[in-house]
Amino acid sequence: MRKVTGLLIVLSVVALLLTLSPRGWAQDEQVADADRIENWKGKTVMVYTPHPDDDTFGCGGIMHLLAKNGNKVIVVIYTNDNKGSRDLEMSSERLAKIRKAEEEAACEVLGIPNENIIWLGYEDGDLEYADPFRLREQACKLIKQFRPDAVFTIDPGSEHERWHKTDHRMAAFITKDAFIAAEWHLYYPQHLLVDGLKPHSVPVAYYYYSTEPNYTVDLTDVIEIKLKAAAKHVSQFEPSLDKYTPDMSEEAFQQVRQWGMRRSKEGEKYVEKFRREVSP
């Protein structure tokens, strides 16, 4: 009897520990084929990005696969990226226009139309100094409007926190906070009362730029398309970064391509890696 009681105690402790482990985390190998996002069709997926290029670099491959499979991909861009040029002749206004055109060109390569790109228009580098309450509301309202089956965003809580780029930290935390706010109608009650937007729970999130990835997408068949899209961000690569020129030379393109290949290679494959988190 005492042995049985002891066994019950052990089982109870194990059950408690399982309950206390981080909820909703699923390892790559535990995701059934039907749930794997690269097999989805006819769904809505939102990609939140601090700058018009983190989406391309962080998840451009899966964005292309999703678009190709007939899913609706909505890209939400927090800033207009109007500071990142070393060209002393460049102005912020001109750079914002260039960055918008480059993002549209990159999305076109990936199969995502301009009307699916939403610009929130914050100044580059200033996202952390914007009103977080208002910012969260904007991100939250878009979730309620588009009611996505999955959201991609920067991992809130990894390498970007140690990096100087303020917009990455803020975009990661605000997007995650917006998931929570979108679940409950009493956050921003005007969304329901004025706009008729019901709460929405994001079923699954994929975090890019993660130091704790648990999900790998094989891009071997589409890596060239991703890198072609990446190369559309001409102004962000040398020599255009130093002295703006709208066209990329073949030599510069090959450098971008090699850089992208190195970043994406895993064994014999080219991949994108994410931390996948299922809504508890």
Ligand SMILES: [Zn+2]
């Ligand atoms: Zn960025």
